[in-house]
Amino acid sequence: MSKVKYYYDSENLAYKRVLTKKRKKFGYIVLFLMSSLLFGFLIFVLLINTSYFETPKDKIQAREIEVLQLNYKLLNKKLDLMSEVLGAVENRDNNIYRIYFNTSPISDEERKSGFGGVNRYKDLLGFNNSELIENTTKRVDILTKELVIQSKSLDDIVLLAKQKEKLLAAIPAIQPVKNEDLKHMASGYGYRSDPFTKIKKFHYGMDFTSKTGTAIYATGDGVVYKADASLSGYGNHIEINHGYGYKTLYAHLSKYNCKPGQKVKRGDLIGYVGSTGRSQAPHLHYEVLKDGVHVNPLNFYYGSISAKEYLEISKLANQENQSLD
Incomplete structure (x- = not known):
C-alpha cells in the first residue's frame, strides 16, 4: 500500500492530503522504464565486448x-x-x-x-x-x-x-714457346723497368727470349681473333679468343702461321718469334685475359711443367728486372 503524504495549509491552519496527478505519475513511470532500458542496454554492450560474454561463434x-x-x-x-x-x-x-x-x-x-x-x-x-x-x-x-x-x-x-672437357681444353694451360730448360723467361708479370725510358711501369704479360723464327704455340683451344699489327707497340701480334672469358695475346712476331677466324687447338703452331714493334730484342710477349682483365700468365702453366719447375719459373718471373718491350 502506497504511503499517503500530507502538507500543512497555513491559511486554514490544517493538514491536507497531497494529491498526485495521474499524468505526472505516468511520466515518472515512463522515465523510470526508459532509464532502466538504457542502463540495461549499456550493460549488454559492455558484456558482449568482454571475454565474460562470448557466443559459441565467438569461441x-x-x-x-x-x-x-x-x-x-x-x-x-x-x-x-x-x-x-x-x-x-x-x-x-x-x-x-x-x-x-x-x-x-x-x-x-x-x-x-x-x-x-x-x-x-x-x-x-x-x-x-x-x-x-x-x-x-x-x-x-x-x-x-x-x-x-x-x-x-x-x-x-x-x-x-x-662442357667441362671443352672448358679444360680452352684454358691457356701451357707455355707458348718450348722452354724445357726454363732459361727463356726474361721478364714476368708486374712492375718492371721500361727498356727505353728506364721508368717502372706495369708489365701486363711475360717475356720469353728466343731466336727469331722460334715456333710459337697456341696455349689453349680457341678461334684466332686477330693476326695483324693493329695494336700500337705490339708489332705483329695474334689474339686468340678461347671462350669462357679467356683471351691470349702473342706479340712481336716475325711472321704468322694462322689467320683470323681460324680454329686452333692447344699446341698448334700459330707463329714465329720476332722483334717487331716496340721491342728491344727477339722475344715473345705473352698475355692472358679473363673477362677482359689481365691476369698473371704464370698461374696457367700447370699443363706443361711440374711443381718443382713451376717454383723455379716463378722465381725468375718475380724478379724485378727489365722487360724487353
Missing part, C-alpha cells in the same frame, strides 16, 4: 585465430630451416662449383634484389596479426626468389659440367 572464431597463429609460427620455423639449407647450397655454389668451373659467383645483392621500393604488402595491413602475416609473406617471397635464382645457377653449373 569458434577465437580458436581458429589461435590455430592460425600457431600455424604461422610453425611455418616460420620451417622457413628458418629452408633458409639455412638454401644458404648452405648458395655457399657451395659460390665457393666450390663456380670456382671449379671458373665462373663469377652470384652476389648477395643479386640474390635478394627486387624487394625494395613500393610496399607490396599494404593489403595485409590493418589487422590484429598484420605484422605476423606480412613478415611471413615477405619471407616466403624472398625465399621463392632465392630458390629461382639458385635453380638457374645450378642449371648453369650442369651446363658447365657438360
Whole structure:
C-alpha cells in the first residue's frame, strides 16, 4: 500500500492530503522504464565486448585465430630451416662449383634484389596479426626468389659440367714457346723497368727470349681473333679468343702461321718469334685475359711443367728486372 503524504495549509491552519496527478505519475513511470532500458542496454554492450560474454561463434572464431597463429609460427620455423639449407647450397655454389668451373659467383645483392621500393604488402595491413602475416609473406617471397635464382645457377653449373672437357681444353694451360730448360723467361708479370725510358711501369704479360723464327704455340683451344699489327707497340701480334672469358695475346712476331677466324687447338703452331714493334730484342710477349682483365700468365702453366719447375719459373718471373718491350 502506497504511503499517503500530507502538507500543512497555513491559511486554514490544517493538514491536507497531497494529491498526485495521474499524468505526472505516468511520466515518472515512463522515465523510470526508459532509464532502466538504457542502463540495461549499456550493460549488454559492455558484456558482449568482454571475454565474460562470448557466443559459441565467438569461441569458434577465437580458436581458429589461435590455430592460425600457431600455424604461422610453425611455418616460420620451417622457413628458418629452408633458409639455412638454401644458404648452405648458395655457399657451395659460390665457393666450390663456380670456382671449379671458373665462373663469377652470384652476389648477395643479386640474390635478394627486387624487394625494395613500393610496399607490396599494404593489403595485409590493418589487422590484429598484420605484422605476423606480412613478415611471413615477405619471407616466403624472398625465399621463392632465392630458390629461382639458385635453380638457374645450378642449371648453369650442369651446363658447365657438360662442357667441362671443352672448358679444360680452352684454358691457356701451357707455355707458348718450348722452354724445357726454363732459361727463356726474361721478364714476368708486374712492375718492371721500361727498356727505353728506364721508368717502372706495369708489365701486363711475360717475356720469353728466343731466336727469331722460334715456333710459337697456341696455349689453349680457341678461334684466332686477330693476326695483324693493329695494336700500337705490339708489332705483329695474334689474339686468340678461347671462350669462357679467356683471351691470349702473342706479340712481336716475325711472321704468322694462322689467320683470323681460324680454329686452333692447344699446341698448334700459330707463329714465329720476332722483334717487331716496340721491342728491344727477339722475344715473345705473352698475355692472358679473363673477362677482359689481365691476369698473371704464370698461374696457367700447370699443363706443361711440374711443381718443382713451376717454383723455379716463378722465381725468375718475380724478379724485378727489365722487360724487353
